[in-house]
Amino acid sequence: MSRSLTTSSQMPSRHKVPGGTYFFTLRLRDPHATLLVDHVDILRSAVSLARKRWAFEIDTAMILPNRMHMIWHLPDQDADYAKRWRLIKSAFSRNLPDSVTPQSEGRANAIWQRRFWEHLIQDEGDLALHRHLAITAPISAGLAKRAGDWPFSSLYRRNRSQSAQRAARSDRDHLKPGFRPVSEVILDTADLH
Template sequence: MPNYRRHFVPGGKYFFTLVTYDRRPWLCHEKARRALRDAITCVRTSFPFAIDAWVLLPDHVHCILTLPAGDADFPERWRRIKAMVSRRCGDWAGEPAPDSSRARRKERLLWQRRFWEHAIRDDNDFAAHVDYIHYNPVKHGWCSMPADWPYSTFHRYVAAGLYPMDWAAGRVPVFPESIGGE
């Protein structure tokens, strides 16, 4: 079994990438969006966190979450969120092979097992990841500018005066190679 090393920073900010099983494009369907929203609301009651930035694409999610002081248990939050969404949207999943580890674990074929995380180091790292999140729908060809994508906190950032509505229109921002996890 692989030895995954996670960097746990109590009260930290983390960038995450979660990907659907086999990159199946189901996340932007209304049922999935509602299931994800409800799961996040439910999990936040027992395991609080703040959403600093978010983008939902058909086959993956990028976000930055801030955990409460003294708490670094982001794996439990994602486990619960993914499980709740899987229960609500499981009818979309194919059946795993009967002798597979997914069948033994009673896993549905909705999510990749793992997720990618990065502990945000400083304000510049935070800003670069927020930009990456908001530009991601353009990068993947889903729209021509971030303002055109409805499933993003980009609009919240515009309303707060942190971005102009035409941010990144006609230009590709430059991101450090380490950003992404895709």
């Protein structure tokens, strides 16, 4: 990892370190709810909105029916992960269908647990441990037999993307020299018009 990780002697209170790498767990109030996977597109949009407004990198993401785990890298000079989570939680809650959420208390308060758990990643071993915790969460919850099988994770999306790239390379390997895939030819002819 190219970022420098902070040692515990450098940690200010509340673990707010500009440019830090953090592991987060957020939970829904209802432990039996399935809102996060039922409305994963709304959640993705809320995360995308937060990333556009206040940049951060997602290292790992694991979305379970009633909780999520994420590892973020914050930009240098910025340690305010709380404002990002406020936006994600409120945008997700506001965009759910009316039939899903009670109107009392405010939507975000009705859906999410008030607090979330954060952990400042200390070093490469700590990062590996928390990646493992996130990636194996669907197995621990009895939702998947293998980590890569759970569709609501960065691991699944990464594996699917890598499989598509391998398939594309494999398809090109079977072509005779000088021939190109039809999709490339179509793109070239579209540029002529």
